[in-house]
Amino acid sequence: MPIYEYVCPGCKTEFEVMRPFSESGKPAKCPKCNSEAQKQIANFASKTGSYLQSPAKSFKKPAAEKDEK
Numbered sequence: 642m643p644i645y646e647y648v649c650p651g652c653k654t655e656f657e658v659m660r661p662f663s664e665s666g667k668p669a670k671c672p673k674c675n676s677e678a679q680k681q682i683a684n685f686a687s688k689t690g691s692y693l694q695s696p697a698k699s700f701k702k703p704a705a706e707k708d709e710k
Contacts, residue, residue: 645669647678655681 643662648655649671656678658669668677 646681647671648681649674649676649678651676654678 642659643665644657644659645665646655646657647669652671652674654671654673656669656672660667665680669680670676671678
């Protein structure tokens with residue numbers, strides 16, 4: 642289940658709620674003052690490693706090439 646970030650317009654409390662995608666549009670209640678909170682837009686980043694080094698081509702030179710120079 643994804644985690645959604647909310648902020649309460651009344652008391653400015655920021656909190657997170659874990660809920661299924663089917664409930665992502667429903668409002669959340671502030672845990673501090675019980676007001677209806679607004680969903681925040683959150684950033685998401687992922688690092689797979691595929692951009693760091695291609696499996697077909699190595700960044701390192703083979704040991705034989707290093708010895709020849």
